[in-house]
Amino acid sequence: MFRITCEDYSMFKMKTLTVAAAATLMTVVSALAEEIKVGDLVLENVRARATLPGAPVAGGYLTITNNGSEPDRLTGGSAAFAGKLEVHEMKMENDVMKMRQLKDGIEIPAGGSIELKPGGYHIMFMKLAAQLKEGESRKAVLEFDKAGSVTVDFDVVNLKKMMKHGKKMKHGEKMKDSE
Numbered sequence: 556m557f558r559i560t561c562e563d564y565s566m567f568k569m570k571t572l573t574v575a576a577a578a579t580l581m582t583v584v585s586a587l588a589e590e591i592k593v594g595d596l597v598l599e600n601v602r603a604r605a606t607l608p609g610a611p612v613a614g615g616y617l618t619i620t621n622n623g624s625e626p627d628r629l630t631g632g633s634a635a636f637a638g639k640l641e642v643h644e645m646k647m648e649n650d651v652m653k654m655r656q657l658k659d660g661i662e663i664p665a666g667g668s669i670e671l672k673p674g675g676y677h678i679m680f681m682k683l684a685a686q687l688k689e690g691e692s693r694k695a696v697l698e699f700d701k702a703g704s705v706t707v708d709f710d711v712v713n714l715k716k717m718m719k720h721g722k723k724m725k726h727g728e729k730m731k732d733s734e
């Protein structure tokens with residue numbers, strides 16, 4: 556029978572944390588745009604997925620770091636180019652990728668960081684009024700419990716190209732233009 560002792564578990568947890576820390580570091584290095592500071596929060600790598608003409612929804616992604624001593628919460632927001640903005644989660648359930656709205660939003664722990672990214676937490680722009688074209692920038696308002704309303708520019712990107720861009724960054728090229 557498989558059993559995990561307390562000691563094993565804390566070891567496992569430590570390893571997991573190290574991996575998570577490394578992943579966070581990577582994200583910071585590959586940030587595409589400048590960071591936005593609002594209260595104790597830092598928003599980075601704010602981007603939206605380019606859509607095909609007539610597509611009803613688009614995903615929005617960013618990294619949120621909370622430098623404060625209390626947790627904050629991303630609860631939703633609004634955008635002129637979309638009829639609705641929701642906070643969503645994508646998750647594997649019985650081998651099927653499922654998406655659901657997080658009605659209570661996403662907590663950003665004190666001193667912690669969360670990443671909204673394809674396949675995980677994301678912002679869902681719904682009832683799109685117009686196509687999101689690569690290279691454009693679209694304004695949206697994000698609502699936080701503590702930090703309040705923040706207007707943010709979402710860079711519209713082709714996600715496949717972005718992944719390639721990310722790989723390049725790992726080799727240390729063009730690191731300066733992320734500042």
Ligand SMILES: [Cu+2]
Pocket residue numbers: 643644654655677678679
């Ligand atoms: Cu969604």
